[in-house]
Amino acid sequence: MRFRIFLLLLPLVSGLARAADLPALWAQRLKTVVAVEFYTETETERRPTVAYGTVIDRHGTIILPPVTVNPRVTPSQLKEFKVYRAGGANGVPAAYLGQDALTGWHYVRVEAPLSAELEPITDFAPAKPQEPAMAEDVWGIGLRNKDEDFQPYFLMSRVALIQGLPQRTAIALQEVAGPGLPVFNRAGEFVGLAVSSFGQSFVQFSRLDRSGTPVVLVNVEESSAFQVAAEVLPYLGRVPTNVFGRPLAWLGANGLQPIDPEVAKFLHLENQSAVVVSEVLEGSPAEQAGMKARDILLAIDGQPLPRLKPDRVVVAYVEREIERRVPGATMTLTVLRGDARQEIRCVLGDEPKLTNEAERRYFDRIGLTAREFVYADAVALRVRTSAMGGVIAHFVKPNGPAGVAGLHTDDWIKEIDGVEVKTFAAAAGKLAEIEADPARTEFVLLVSRGGETAVLRVKLR
Amino acid sequence: MLRVSLLGLALAVSAAGSMSRGFNQLLGAVVRIDVREVAFEDGAKRFNASIGSGVILSADGLILTNAHVASPRAVELSVTLSSLERVSARLVGWDHWTDLALLQLDLAEVKRRGLKFSHAEFGDSSKLYVGQTVYAVGTPFGLTRTATRGIISNNDRYFEDSRGVNGYETGAFNTWLQTDAAINPGNSGGPLVTEDGKVIGISSRGYLGANNLGFAIPASTAKRVVEGLARDGAITRSYIGLVPREMQDLETFYSVALNTGMLVASVDPGSPAARAGLRPGDILLAINGEKVDGRFPEQLPPIQNRIASTPVGEKLRLTVKRGAQTRDYVVVTEKLESRVGEEWVLEKWGLSVRKVSRTFARENQLDDATGVFVIGVQPGFPADVAGLSRGDVITKINQVPIITLDQVKAFHADYEKKPAPVLVEAQRNHQVSLYVLKP
Numbered sequence: 001m002r003f004r005i006f007l008l009l010l011p012l013v014s015g016l017a018r019a020a021d022l023p024a025l026w027a028q029r030l031k032t033v034v035a036v037e038f039y040t041e042t043e044t045e046r047r048p049t050v051a052y053g054t055v056i057d058r059h060g061t062i063i064l065p066p067v068t069v070n071p072r073v074t075p076s077q078l079k080e081f082k083v084y085r086a087g088g089a090n091g092v093p094a095a096y097l098g099q100d101a102l103t104g105w106h107y108v109r110v111e112a113p114l115s116a117e118l119e120p121i122t123d124f125a126p127a128k129p130q131e132p133a134m135a136e137d138v139w140g141i142g143l144r145n146k147d148e149d150f151q152p153y154f155l156m157s158r159v160a161l162i163q164g165l166p167q168r169t170a171i172a173l174q175e176v177a178g179p180g181l182p183v184f185n186r187a188g189e190f191v192g193l194a195v196s197s198f199g200q201s202f203v204q205f206s207r208l209d210r211s212g213t214p215v216v217l218v219n220v221e222e223s224s225a226f227q228v229a230a231e232v233l234p235y236l237g238r239v240p241t242n243v244f245g246r247p248l249a250w251l252g253a254n255g256l257q258p259i260d261p262e263v264a265k266f267l268h269l270e271n272q273s274a275v276v277v278s279e280v281l282e283g284s285p286a287e288q289a290g291m292k293a294r295d296i297l298l299a300i301d302g303q304p305l306p307r308l309k310p311d312r313v314v315v316a317y318v319e320r321e322i323e324r325r326v327p328g329a330t331m332t333l334t335v336l337r338g339d340a341r342q343e344i345r346c347v348l349g350d351e352p353k354l355t356n357e358a359e360r361r362y363f364d365r366i367g368l369t370a371r372e373f374v375y376a377d378a379v380a381l382r383v384r385t386s387a388m389g390g391v392i393a394h395f396v397k398p399n400g401p402a403g404v405a406g407l408h409t410d411d412w413i414k415e416i417d418g419v420e421v422k423t424f425a426a427a428a429g430k431l432a433e434i435e436a437d438p439a440r441t442e443f444v445l446l447v448s449r450g451g452e453t454a455v456l457r458v459k460l461r
Numbered sequence: 462m463l464r465v466s467l468l469g470l471a472l473a474v475s476a477a478g479s480m481s482r483g484f485n486q487l488l489g490a491v492v493r494i495d496v497r498e499v500a501f502e503d504g505a506k507r508f509n510a511s512i513g514s515g516v517i518l519s520a521d522g523l524i525l526t527n528a529h530v531a532s533p534r535a536v537e538l539s540v541t542l543s544s545l546e547r548v549s550a551r552l553v554g555w556d557h558w559t560d561l562a563l564l565q566l567d568l569a570e571v572k573r574r575g576l577k578f579s580h581a582e583f584g585d586s587s588k589l590y591v592g593q594t595v596y597a598v599g600t601p602f603g604l605t606r607t608a609t610r611g612i613i614s615n616n617d618r619y620f621e622d623s624r625g626v627n628g629y630e631t632g633a634f635n636t637w638l639q640t641d642a643a644i645n646p647g648n649s650g651g652p653l654v655t656e657d658g659k660v661i662g663i664s665s666r667g668y669l670g671a672n673n674l675g676f677a678i679p680a681s682t683a684k685r686v687v688e689g690l691a692r693d694g695a696i697t698r699s700y701i702g703l704v705p706r707e708m709q710d711l712e713t714f715y716s717v718a719l720n721t722g723m724l725v726a727s728v729d730p731g732s733p734a735a736r737a738g739l740r741p742g743d744i745l746l747a748i749n750g751e752k753v754d755g756r757f758p759e760q761l762p763p764i765q766n767r768i769a770s771t772p773v774g775e776k777l778r779l780t781v782k783r784g785a786q787t788r789d790y791v792v793v794t795e796k797l798e799s800r801v802g803e804e805w806v807l808e809k810w811g812l813s814v815r816k817v818s819r820t821f822a823r824e825n826q827l828d829d830a831t832g833v834f835v836i837g838v839q840p841g842f843p844a845d846v847a848g849l850s851r852g853d854v855i856t857k858i859n860q861v862p863i864i865t866l867d868q869v870k871a872f873h874a875d876y877e878k879k880p881a882p883v884l885v886e887a888q889r890n891h892q893v894s895l896y897v898l899k900p
Contacts, residue, residue: 278891382891455711
C-alpha cells in the first residue's frame with residue numbers, strides 16, 4: 001500500500017523538480033530586464049514615457065522597442081532618461097544613444113552603479129541559437145507600472161506559429177513577456193525578444209452596436225510575439241555612434257508596393273516575389289543608376305525576392321536589405337521594365353537630412369515652431385528640389401495667434417510679410433524680429449497646403 | 462353647408478388683396494417631379510428614386526427645378542401638374558454651378574390628354590428687402606402643393622460648396638436668398654414667391670438640423686441660366702485659375718485704398734493665370750479696366766461671374782498689384798470644367814469609375830488628368846477580388862495608358878466577349894500597384 005502511494009507520488013515530484021528550477025532561472029534573468037523612463041518635452045507639454053528594455057552588455061547598454069519614441073520628436077526633446085531595475089524604486093540616470101535604422105531599436109546607457117548590477121542577455125544565449133520548436137514552452141518577464149515599483153511577474157506560454165515578417169517571429173498562445181523584454185525556454189536559454197504592437201482582432205458588441213464592430217486590440221504591457229534569437233543576437237552590436245543613427249544608406253526608390261500571386265503569375269514570375277517602384281526620387285542613387293518609376297524589382301544582388309506572407313512583408317524585406325548596407329556600398333538590382341529584365345547597379349548614397357535632424361525654433365508669442373524645409377518635405381509636398389525653400393509649420397499652438405489665423409501643422413510657409421523666405425535662417429530671423437517687436441500688432445503669411453496657397457493674417461496680442 | 466364655408470374661404474382670400482390672382486396662377490404652375498436616376502457608385506448600375514419640385518415658366522411647358530433634383534443621370538422624369546395629372550418630361554439642360562435644371566413637358570401628351578396648366582413669371586429679386594414676406598411652394602416630403610410662409614432673412618448670402626450638388630461644385634458665381642419659410646427635403650426646385658405670386662427665387666437647400674434656414678437661387682441668376690439652358694442646353698463658363706479671397710482688413714498690409722481690389726489666394730498650377738505669371742498674394746485691381754471691389758466675401762461671386770461670363774478663348778486684361786508695382790497681365794480664358802468627370806460602370810468587373818478631370822488631378826496633385834478614378838466596387842466581383850477599391854486611380858490597362866473613358870469601356874467590352882485576365886495598374890496616394898482582374 002505504501003509502495004503504491006510512493007509510485008503515484010514519483011511523477012508528481014519529478015514534475016515539481018523540473019518546475020523548481022524555474023524560480024532560480026527567473027531570479028537570475030531578472031537582471032537582464034529594466035524599465036526606462038524619460039520625458040518628451042514639446043513646445044507646450046512635458047510627457048513621461050515608460051518603456052521596457054533589455055540589457056545587452058556589461059557597460060549598461062539597453063535596447064528599447066522601435067515604437068518607444070514618436071518619430072516627430074527630435075532627440076534633443078527627449079529628457080531625463082532614468083533606468084529602474086525590476087522591482088526597483090530608484091531610477092538611475094541614463095543617456096540616450098540614438099536609434100538604429102535596421103532594427104529600429106533605441107539605445108540607452110545607464111551609469112555606473114546600476115550598470116554593474118545588470119547582466120547582459122548574451123550571458124543566457126546558447127552558443128548556437130536555434131528556433132524554438134512548435135509547441136515548445138517559453139516564458140518571460142512582465143513588469144508592473146511605476147507605482148508598483150516595476151514589480152516583475154512571470155509569464156509563460158507555448159509557441160503556436162513561426163513566421164517571417166520578414167524577421168523570423170514566433171507567436172505564442174498568449175502573452176509571454178513585456179514588449180522589448182527577452183523570452184526564454186525551459187532551460188533558461190534566450191530564445192527571442194518580445195515585440196510591441198502585436199495586435200489581435202476582436203469584434204466589439206455594445207448596446208448601441210448590436211451587429212458588432214471589428215476592432216484590433218494591442219496589449220501594450222505584454223506581448224505574445226517575439227523575434228527569435230537569431231534575429232536579435234547578431235544585431236546587438238549596432239550601437240549608434242550618434243543620436244540620429246547615421247550613417248544611413250539611401251536608395252531613393254519610393255512607394256514600394258508588393259505584387260500579389262495573381263499578378264506574379266500574369267507576369268510569369270513563379271515562386272518569387274516582386275515590388276513595384278512607385279516613384280524614383282529626384283537626385284537619388286536610384287535615379288542616377290537609371291531606375292525608372294514603375295520598374296518592378298525582382299532581385300537584389302542576384303537573389304530573387306523571397307515569397308513572404310502576407311505579400312506586403314516583402315517591402316520590409318527590401319527596406320532591410322538597404323538599411324543593413326552602408327552608404328557607398330553597391331547593390332545590383334534586377335528589375336522588370338515593360339517586358340525586359342534589366343540589371344541596375346546602384347551605389348547607395350547617404351540619406352538626405354531627416355525631418356528630425358532639421359533645424360527648428362519655437363516662437364511663443366506667435367505660437368509657431370518653424371522647421372527647416374528638408375528633402376523629405378519636397379517628396380511629401382511633391383515639389384522639385386529646386387523649389388525647396390521656406391519653412392514648415394512643425395507645431396502650431398492651439399488657439400495661439402498663428403493657429404487662430406488658420407495656420408495648420410505641416411503647412412508650408414513661403415512668404416512672411418510679403419517677402420519670400422528662402423532659407424530657415426531667413427524665416428527664423430524674420431519671425432524673431434516680429435516676435436521681438438512689441439509694437440507689432442499683425443503680420444501676414446503666405447502658406448501652401450495641398451498644392452493650394454492661402455494668405456493668412458496673424459494678429460498679435 | 463359646404464358651399465357656404467367654401468364661399469367664406471374665397472372671400473377671405475380676396476380680402477388679402479393683390480395676393481389672390483397672381484398667387485393662384487402661381488399655384489397652377491408649381492409641379493411635383495418624380496425622378497428615377499441611375500447611380501454608378503457600387504460597381505453596379507442601380508436606380509434611385511427621388512421627389513422634387515419645379516415651376517412651369519412658359520406656355521410651351523419649360524419647367525425650372527434644381528440641378529440636384531434633375532441631372533443628366535435621370536432616366537425617367539415624371540411631372541405631376543397642379544391638376545394632379547402626371548405627364549412625362551425630358552431634361553433640356555442643367556447647371557450645377559447655380560443648382561438649376563430645365564425640363565420640357567411632353568406637350569404632345571399634354572395635348573392628347575387635353576391637360577391644362579398655367580405658368581409663372583419671374584419677379585425682380587434685386588428689389589427684395591430683408592423682412593419682406595415670401596412663400597415657398599413645393600412638395601416637401603412628397604406632400605404635393607404645400608405652401609409655407611416666411612420672410613427674406615438675407616438677400617445676399619454667400620456660400621460656396623465644392624461638392625454641394627451631388628458631388629458637383631456650386632455657389633461660386635451667385636449669392637443666395639435666405640428665408641425662414643419652411644424648406645424641407647422635396648421643396649428643392651420649387652419657387653420662392655412674393656405675395657403676388659412672382660417667382661423671386663428657386664428653393665434649393667436648407668441647413669439640416671437647423672431651424673428655418675432655407676436658401677434659394679435668386680431670380681436674377683435663374684433668368685439668365687434659363688435663357689442659356691433653353692438656347693444651348695448648357696451654360697458655358699470661362700476659367701482662368703484664380704482662387705479669390707476677400708480683402709477684408711488686409712488693405713493696410715497691401716497699401717491699397719478701402720473697397721479696392723480682390724486678393725488672389727491661390728493660382729491653380731498650369732492654369733491660364735499661372736501661365737500668365739500671376740502669383741498668390743497678388744491683388745487684382747481691375748478686369749479689362751473695370752475696377753474690382755472684393756472687400757467682403759459676398760462680393761466675390763459677382764467678380765467670379767464676371768470672369769466666367771467671358772467667352773472661352775478670349776483675352777482678359779488683369780490689372781494686378783504686387784508689392785509696390787502695378788502692371789497688366791493678359792490671360793486667355795479656358796473652358797471651365799467640373800471636378801467630377803464622366804462616370805460609368807463596368808458591370809462584368811463590378812467596377813464603377815469616373816474620368817479624372819483636370820480639377821480632380823490638381824486637387825489630388827496627380828501629374829496629369831490621365832486615368833479613371835474608382836468610385837466603387839461590387840463585393841465578390843473581379844475588381845474587388847483583385848483588391849481594387851474606391852479611391853484608386855487606374856492609370857493603365859494591359860500596359861496601355863488610359864487617357865479616355867472609352868478606352869476603359871473598350872477593354873471591358875473585349876472582356877465581356879472573351880473573358881481573360883486583365884492587368885490593371887492603379888495608384889493611390891501616389892503609390893503604384895498592380896492588379897489582375899480574372900474571370
